[in-house]
Amino acid sequence: MDYQFLWRPVIQSLPQMLGGASVTLQVSVLSMAIGMVLALILCFAKMSSFAGLRFVANIWIEIARNTPALFQLYFFKFGLGAVGILIDSYITVVMALAFNTAGYMAETFRGGYAAIPNTQLRSARSLGMTAFQAQVHVMFPQLLRAVYHPMTNQFIWVILMSSLGMLVGLRELSGETQFLYSKTFRAFEYFAATAIIYYLIAKLVLGLMTLIGNKVFGLNRGGVA
Amino acid sequence: MISVKNVRKSFGDVEVLKGIDLEVNQGEVLSVIGASGSGKSTLLYCINGLEPVQQGVIEVDGMSVHDKKTNLNHLRQKIGMVFQQWNAFPHLTTLENVALAPRKVKTLPKAEAEALAESQLKHVGLGDKMHLYPNALSGGQQQRLAIARALAMEPNYMLFDEATSALDPELVGEVLDTMRLLAEEGMTMIVVTHEMGFSRDVSDRVAFFHKGVIEEIGEPEQVFGQPSSEHLQKFLAKVR
Amino acid sequence: MISVKNVRKSFGDVEVLKGIDLEVNQGEVLSVIGASGSGKSTLLYCINGLEPVQQGVIEVDGMSVHDKKTNLNHLRQKIGMVFQQWNAFPHLTTLENVALAPRKVKTLPKAEAEALAESQLKHVGLGDKMHLYPNALSGGQQQRLAIARALAMEPNYMLFDEATSALDPELVGEVLDTMRLLAEEGMTMIVVTHEMGFSRDVSDRVAFFHKGVIEEIGEPEQVFGQPSSEHLQKFLAKVR
Amino acid sequence: MTTVAVFGDLQPQDLLFLGEAALRTLLISSVAIATGSLAGIVFGWMMAAGNRTVQFAMNALLDIFRSVPLLIQLILFDAFVSIAGFPMPAFWSGTMVLSVYTSALVASVARGGIESVPASLRRASRSLGLSYWQDMRYVVWPVGLRSVFPSWVGVSLSVMKDSALVSVIGYIELLKASQILITRTAETFFILGIAGLFYFALSFPLSRAGQYVERRWQQS
Amino acid sequence: DKLDDVLADGELRCAVVLDFPPMGFRDSNNEPVGMDVDMCADLAAAMGVDHQVVGVTWAERIPALISGKVDVAIASSSDTLERAQTVGFTVPYMVFQFQALLKEDADITAWEDLESARVGAAVGTTYESEFLAYKDTHWPDAEGRYVSFQSENESFLAVSQGQVDAVIVTDTAAANVVNSDKYGELKLGPVAPFGADYVGMMTLRQEYGWINYLNLFINRQIRSGRFDELYAKWIGGEPPALDIPGVYY
Numbered sequence A: 001m002d003y004q005f006l007w008r009p010v011i012q013s014l015p016q017m018l019g020g021a022s023v024t025l026q027v028s029v030l031s032m033a034i035g036m037v038l039a040l041i042l043c044f045a046k047m048s049s050f051a052g053l054r055f056v057a058n059i060w061i062e063i064a065r066n067t068p069a070l071f072q073l074y075f076f077k078f079g080l081g082a083v084g085i086l087i088d089s090y091i092t093v094v095m096a097l098a099f100n101t102a103g104y105m106a107e108t109f110r111g112g113y114a115a116i117p118n119t120q121l122r123s124a125r126s127l128g129m130t131a132f133q134a135q136v137h138v139m140f141p142q143l144l145r146a147v148y149h150p151m152t153n154q155f156i157w158v159i160l161m162s163s164l165g166m167l168v169g170l171r172e173l174s175g176e177t178q179f180l181y182s183k184t185f186r187a188f189e190y191f192a193a194t195a196i197i198y199y200l201i202a203k204l205v206l207g208l209m210t211l212i213g214n215k216v217f218g219l220n221r222g223g224v225a
Numbered sequence B, C: 001m002i003s004v005k006n007v008r009k010s011f012g013d014v015e016v017l018k019g020i021d022l023e024v025n026q027g028e029v030l031s032v033i034g035a036s037g038s039g040k041s042t043l044l045y046c047i048n049g050l051e052p053v054q055q056g057v058i059e060v061d062g063m064s065v066h067d068k069k070t071n072l073n074h075l076r077q078k079i080g081m082v083f084q085q086w087n088a089f090p091h092l093t094t095l096e097n098v099a100l101a102p103r104k105v106k107t108l109p110k111a112e113a114e115a116l117a118e119s120q121l122k123h124v125g126l127g128d129k130m131h132l133y134p135n136a137l138s139g140g141q142q143q144r145l146a147i148a149r150a151l152a153m154e155p156n157y158m159l160f161d162e163a164t165s166a167l168d169p170e171l172v173g174e175v176l177d178t179m180r181l182l183a184e185e186g187m188t189m190i191v192v193t194h195e196m197g198f199s200r201d202v203s204d205r206v207a208f209f210h211k212g213v214i215e216e217i218g219e220p221e222q223v224f225g226q227p228s229s230e231h232l233q234k235f236l237a238k239v240r
Numbered sequence D: 001m002t003t004v005a006v007f008g009d010l011q012p013q014d015l016l017f018l019g020e021a022a023l024r025t026l027l028i029s030s031v032a033i034a035t036g037s038l039a040g041i042v043f044g045w046m047m048a049a050g051n052r053t054v055q056f057a058m059n060a061l062l063d064i065f066r067s068v069p070l071l072i073q074l075i076l077f078d079a080f081v082s083i084a085g086f087p088m089p090a091f092w093s094g095t096m097v098l099s100v101y102t103s104a105l106v107a108s109v110a111r112g113g114i115e116s117v118p119a120s121l122r123r124a125s126r127s128l129g130l131s132y133w134q135d136m137r138y139v140v141w142p143v144g145l146r147s148v149f150p151s152w153v154g155v156s157l158s159v160m161k162d163s164a165l166v167s168v169i170g171y172i173e174l175l176k177a178s179q180i181l182i183t184r185t186a187e188t189f190f191i192l193g194i195a196g197l198f199y200f201a202l203s204f205p206l207s208r209a210g211q212y213v214e215r216r217w218q219q220s
Numbered sequence E: 001d002k003l004d005d006v007l008a009d010g011e012l013r014c015a016v017v018l019d020f021p022p023m024g025f026r027d028s029n030n031e032p033v034g035m036d037v038d039m040c041a042d043l044a045a046a047m048g049v050d051h052q053v054v055g056v057t058w059a060e061r062i063p064a065l066i067s068g069k070v071d072v073a074i075a076s077s078s079d080t081l082e083r084a085q086t087v088g089f090t091v092p093y094m095v096f097q098f099q100a101l102l103k104e105d106a107d108i109t110a111w112e113d114l115e116s117a118r119v120g121a122a123v124g125t126t127y128e129s130e131f132l133a134y135k136d137t138h139w140p141d142a143e144g145r146y147v148s149f150q151s152e153n154e155s156f157l158a159v160s161q162g163q164v165d166a167v168i169v170t171d172t173a174a175a176n177v178v179n180s181d182k183y184g185e186l187k188l189g190p191v192a193p194f195g196a197d198y199v200g201m202m203t204l205r206q207e208y209g210w211i212n213y214l215n216l217f218i219n220r221q222i223r224s225g226r227f228d229e230l231y232a233k234w235i236g237g238e239p240p241a242l243d244i245p246g247v248y249y
């Protein structure tokens, strides 16, 4: 191996890379938040009795789940551009990731809902709660608990997939790295550092989510069954 | 008084209740026995308005359950219900489980609802478990919690749907004891059960369901002692 | 003969069996009763070599179960075992369930193994269910399938671990009848059970487990009629 | 000024170009799914059956592949084999990265499958005298496979979709080919539509087929 | 060394960026063509070997080189000092000016108008970093936004779709795009005030013999008039001077 590793430029540009990492986090949190809200709406749309709503929800969910995330990103980037809708790469990435998250989490919500024994709803109604009260006070907290773990996984996925931002010119962690790399041509060193940063971010977020999960749902507050 | 008149109920094409007539008077304990799938649970759901009926009328204290004008949420406060399992809300502590409906439905202030909850929990013997979550309770304790939760709405009637059949044999006793206590206090109850001993001891009347009809109904001595229906004889032989 | 000598067994720090001594003679039916967690299942697993022990010796027909030199797969053919639930292999038909071990373990040819399976299935009354998958069977039928499957290995001993306690009350009878049949045919059996009636009728001896020790052992009349241990008295009062 | 046409209209042979690229997508994903699944099953078994040290080590190792973006893994591996002096065509480096990535995902699925087999079922088979490997082969494998088959289908489909990322190291698969055509012809919707339809046509029926098989197994 | 290897193999492998018309792109048969491609063919012919063009993106140029997947990168790569710490450059074989490319109806006339516009460029190019550096020093509080694109062609698409008001490209590309109607009505914008972009061929840093050979090849291309020929074929107009006045090298 003739190649000499040169880490100094990487260390010097660490602040810039961390700046990119903070964009990564921003984009991910934003996509996740929007995606979750959309997912809940899609979930109810899919369970609704109105065929039009069900149709739209189905199309959305199936496209999100059956095409590559990169395809979805290109679609938002080129496709919307072609019809004259102007968006910059930051919003493109957020839209694509939120679109995908909504599709996947909508199904998770539906599954979580179905997993709650129907005696729960019946118990609540038999106590005289209205349908809405039963949903809010009994079903929703359990739903949230049921989807918390998949939601955490989706969050990590979103963080990792936000690296696609690099391919549409967003200067998040990967994009920033590519920019730095093209100045010095030190591919391995820069991307190795980036890989480590992603790993640390993923672990940090996972740890944080687990901590929050334990705090909110408590280890001793098991679900049913 | 609960009165059920000529009630028919189907799920899709399957008729599950084929014309049920029944009256349960104030202070009476009616137990309902019958094979799996005979429609026992369905009847309880209909009485509580949790399922619509295709024909017939059910009245509770003179109010028609399936009448559009009836405020079901209001009516249901009069009727407590305990299911076979998964009664307890897993995300709330024992105390919160019991206090939830008084607070949200009766809109009692928090302190008052909790005082009520506390007294009901003591009533069923869970005074020391108030701050535990349901999964820290045994199955029997969870069922007693469900009873306390229903009682906190101060119902006139209690419906039990095989409240003990998901329990380990050792835990059945404590739940039955709590139900017995209620019966002694004069609560009007409909009890779907597989526990023949309990049914014989506690009920004023026993109804035997077979394929969606009440094949036999009467005092326990008669139903268990001199069953006239052939199906009932077979059923009793099986469960011993 | 099965002989258990001063067996101690822990899971991690928790000692579950605290010195068990027991002998079961040819043709004898021993039933084991006791509260949940007292170590009944664990003892059966140890006898079958499914769990290691920390101390003591278990011998089956003179072969030491936990000796390194013992061929466990061979020994286990002598001991049939039926568990509380999830016994039946869900991916195989009833016939295939029973024929699997004869084919793979005894390496019988397919036809022979199936003939054997068929006769055992008829023995337990499942002659007409041979080509169904287990999930088309009732719980009781699944347990009888498990019995047939064990019998197909022509064991000298049968161990039952609460074989009926996951069943609906209506289905318990048919499984107990099959076990009774086995006992009458002279099979040596250890039966962990909550069915006191069955235990009283069928057993030659009854052992009462309490927290990892055998607190009382003797003929059914004595154990159920004049229990000397206080724990046993309490236990019997609870399960009635 | 210039006499050369830099940009052109979409032509019939461009569809062929897309079709070939689609085949490459199929090829690289099937190779990766096949090898990755085999390795993943072995890893999954090690995690389910191994002692704590093995479990911990395997988990930590495979976790790396689940915690670093596939895009970065591809670039990094490609750069690494470059400087290490083992140049290989994009197909091979892409396949290797995708396979390892797949195996990391399949490992947790396989582990779940093995652990999903109820202990009493395994005890039942051992108590009949079946050996460890017979138990694995005749009970754990078929029963566990059924319980995690849908997850495995899910992993495979996501690898198929993620194979689009191999384009960053120069492998011209479907999405890269579409991108080439889009930039040449500016026929954005038509080309993206074809690419999307292809992925959909592959993914949707497979996931439905997976659900169908799952339901049939549940009935049997 | 590499020179011997290529001669012995009988095949020269060149990395060319194929979304950088007219230097490198794909024709209607999706085959690589362009000035860089012709350069590669000429070089192979001079050595008496076959040639193979390996299409790369901007980002893949270096890994392809270092891994030995290619022998030389003829990929319009600017010869910065920073990059020369990693790879070896030849003398320049081409020079570019940077120019804004605009939509026909844009009302940008002077370079300064870009201050408040949305401007894009292909990621990792010299003109991207030059533009960003210029923006930071001259327009520190510019309200306009900057966007990078993955390839040159994407940036054409973006400006034609109106995703940005202007993209910075090379003069060669700009002329080409404007003459084609594929991207709709586009026009040439102001030329960038920052310097010309000299690009060299790249190979491994330690391949002196090979670099010497390549330098001589570039020299001969110009002496023989082949460079002018290629320039006329792919770009048209007056070929630029590749020498730098007042300097030896």
Ligand SMILES: Nc1ncnc2c1ncn2[C@@H]1O[C@H](COP(=O)(O)OP(=O)(O)OP(=O)(O)O)[C@@H](O)[C@H]1O
Pocket: B011, B012, B016, B034, B035, B036, B037, B038, B039, B040, B041, B042, B043, B162
């Ligand atoms: N939601 C439903 N949709 C369709 N069929 C139903 C539904 N609920 C119950 N059934 C059917 O109605 C019949 C009566 O059910 P029900 O639960 O009332 O019986 P049960 O007497 O309570 O039996 P068990 O002792 O098993 O609880 C059964 O055949 C059941 O399959």
Ligand SMILES: Nc1ncnc2c1ncn2[C@@H]1O[C@H](COP(=O)(O)OP(=O)(O)OP(=O)(O)O)[C@@H](O)[C@H]1O
Pocket: C011, C012, C016, C034, C035, C036, C037, C038, C039, C040, C041, C042, C043
């Ligand atoms: N694999 C295990 N790891 C740790 N502890 C175990 C394990 N299996 C059983 N135990 C513990 O050993 C004790 C005895 O268990 P065992 O299953 O033998 O009781 P049992 O008498 O069969 O009870 P039951 O009537 O509920 O089946 C229990 O406290 C149980 O929690």
Ligand SMILES: [Mg+2]
Pocket: B040, B041, B042, B161, B162
């Ligand atoms: Mg019922």
Ligand SMILES: [Mg+2]
Pocket: C040, C041, C042, C161, C162
């Ligand atoms: Mg047990």
